[in-house]
Amino acid sequence: MAIDAHTDLVAPTDAAVIVSALNKSFDVRPVLTDLSLELRAGEFVALLGRSGSGKSTFLRVLGALDxxxxxxxxxxxxxxxxxxxxxxMPWLPVLRNVTMGLPQTAATKTKARRALAEVGLEHKADVWPRTLSGGxxxxxxxxxxxxxxxxxxxxDExxxxxxxxxxxxxHGLLRDLYLRHSPAVLLVTHDVDEAILLADRILVLTxxxxxxxxxxxxxxxxxxxxRAFSALRRRLLAELGVEEG
Known part of the structure; x- marks a missing residue:
């Protein structure tokens, strides 16, 4: 196993993520097989695949959750x-949910209120999660x-x-946040249209x-x-083994 996390990448490309010869199995069943991939800094990538193809497993590996x-x-x-x-966490108000795991300083709370304002919920900072809609x-x-x-x-979906x-x-909110902050993004989704609407690059995991x-x-x-949207949609669905009627 080799997992290295670096604040600043020193590489011959502008890669934010470098994966090489990645293998992952559950018991004796292979889930990820000799997978290699690079994501550039500031790139928005969508990952498609059938259920059980290993999409969420790959995301969890990149997040150091596996x-x-x-x-x-x-x-x-x-x-x-x-x-x-x-x-x-239902026992914490919204602002404390946003700052969970961070130092509880005035500066952190200011940043959290700014983040809530960016998603249109600064006025909900002190309410309980049970009062929120799903969105x-x-x-x-x-x-x-x-x-x-x-x-x-x-x-992850x-x-x-x-x-x-x-x-x-x-979708609009996520795209705005991405353009404002420019992180590298990996979006795991089953929705082909969602992938085309949001991503700069689309991968299919099979x-x-x-x-x-x-x-x-x-x-x-x-x-x-x-027309270009429809053509790309047909190409991706074909790769996923789906024929449009």
Whole structure:
């Protein structure tokens, strides 16, 4: 096992993440197989794959949540993870959820209020999580991630439990946060349209290996009825083994 976390990467490229010959198994079942990948600093990458393909496992490895792996991994020291569930502590008000795990100083609280303002929830700083809607709770989770000023932001199906209209609003918010703070982003998702709308580059993970790696060369704002959008969508669905009727 080799996992090295560095605040500043010294590499021949502008890579924020370097993974080489990564292998991960559960008991005797391989999940990630000889996986190699680079993510550039400030790059937004979406990772697609069928259920069980190893997407969330790979994200957990990059977040140092799963260290039982073989291979070489180099990631920034400042990382943050947002999951499908907001994972807020119900006994802490919103502001304390955002600052959880950080020094409880006046400077930290100021940064946390600024992060809440960026997601439109500064007025909710002192309320309890149970009073929040699903979309608001996930915005708090984003604020908790961004207050840590991550060089690498890891997102594991963060909008999967939200309704369609809330997802659309969250897409815009995430893109705004990304453009404002410029972390490297890895978004794990099952939603092909979501990947095309948000990412600069899309990967497909098939049986533990990267089977497709494509740039998204579509001008913003991206529209689903755009011909290039439709063509890329068909290419990705074909790689995932899905035929559109």
């Amino acid at each position: 260290k039982e792996v073989e291979g070489y991994i180099r990631v920034p020291r400042r990382r943050a993870v947002v999951f499908q569930e907001p994972r807020l 608001e709770a996930q915005r708090v989770a984003l604020a908790r991630a961004m207050v840590r000023e991550p060089q690498l932001l890891l997102l 963060p909008f999967g439990a939200l309704d369609a209209l809330t997802r659309i609003r969250m 049986e533990g290996r990267i089977s497709l790696d494509l740039p998204v060369n579509i001008a913003s704002p991206r529209q689903r009825d755009d």
